Amino acid sequence: MSDLQKHSQRTSAARAGFSERTARRFDADPTLPSNRKIVHGRTVADPLEGYWESDILPLLERDSALQAVSLLRHLQGLHPLAFPDDRIRRTLERRVRQWRALNGPERDIIFRQTPEPGRMAQSDFTHAEELEVTIAGQPFPHLLYHFVMVYSRWEHVAVVLGGESFTALAENLQQALWSLGGAPQEHRTDSLSAAFRNLTADQCEDITRRYNAFVGHYGMEASRNNRGEAHENGAVESQNRHLKKAIEQALILRGSRDFASIEDYRRFVDILVARRNRQRVTAVQAERAHLRPLPLRRTTDFTEIVVPVTRTGGFLVKSIFYSAPSQLIGQRLRVHLYDDRLEAFLGSTLVVSHPRARGRGDGHRVHVINYHHVIHALRRKPQALWSSIYRDSLFPRTEYAAVWQLLQRDLPRRDACRRMVDLLFTAHDRACEAELAHLLADDLAAGRIPDPGLVASRLSPRQTALPRDVAVAHPSLDSFDALLGARA
Incomplete structure (x- = not known):
């Protein structure tokens, strides 16, 4: 101024x-x-004047879940000349949002909890396809089982090959408890999806009983969050995201997402999780003082199935054929079914072990064959190899399969079967599967048809003679007196 x-x-x-x-x-x-x-004051005319009270408000009062864009389409249908486009969409969204804040129904409130040491652990399965991990160049669809202690955030992670089964839950939960060194008072999952399945009434009841017996063995209470309320399992749900992000970053640093075997990938995940747990040592030590002691032994963490061994040299488990030694034909085996393997027992003796396979989904039966089980019978009937339904599952390595393709193409049927069976018998009899595979790869690279006799002559000779002089050092009897004195 x-x-x-x-x-x-x-x-x-x-x-x-x-x-x-x-x-x-x-x-x-x-x-x-x-x-x-x-x-x-309003600087422009209200575009909803005359429509809000008569057309929109009755619909919202009847069902407040209606979205603003649905109400806009309703207005455009009733009054196409007044609302020819979406120009009032933001105004309508703001008006609906304000109405819900003032007149809408009561909403749920999340009550944050103070975690108690040793009180609760949570488990969950999470899909890991976004990690794009491959095994030997092949896509590897899998799940990650994630166990988290709510107080200390100590975690245990396992690679799961199948689905959210009771076997996968029990096996990996048990491993987590023994790695932790104690059991919490309560174990929670998301609606127990790994323990309750939509099967028949008898099967569903059996799985429920087994899960209750499992948690009872460790003195834990079983609980689950309400369906659709993921925040009630929030400790593990939030850790799922952080875990996969940590694995993603570790894969980037590694420079490759391909692993030679599933065991290598599992070792990679275990090292990463151990590194994350080292940051929680203080909280874990405080929590261990409140954990329940572990029982003297572990409990059953597998599904048991009794199956007969048929004349075809194997048995069926969940529509998948597994081979067995021919001596077991006619016997009934107790099969312990785990997530990644199965073990078959005759009485209390382990007689067969196989990696577990899954169905293909195209109607074709999957075969898991150990050529050691059938090679003697196949050597007596080599021509059976040509049309065997599990022929392609018989070869232990890709080099053997490639040799069969060459023999099948370049030799008569009888000679091709005889040569292939002789090569497999050599690998079995001389326990040289890997060494023989390298020699077969050399022949394939050179364009030669492998000859069983010539290939066998190139193998390293077996050590059959025992050493003549074996030096054995006899301790003096005075040394035993010294041990007795130290014990006293």
């Missing part, structure tokens, strides 16, 4: 540090802004 005595309005405003428009407003009304009465 002082500068206006000597300068123009524009210059005075510039010298005061604000715009000419502000200067004009001050000239028109010298009242201080803090003393002015704020007048709220």
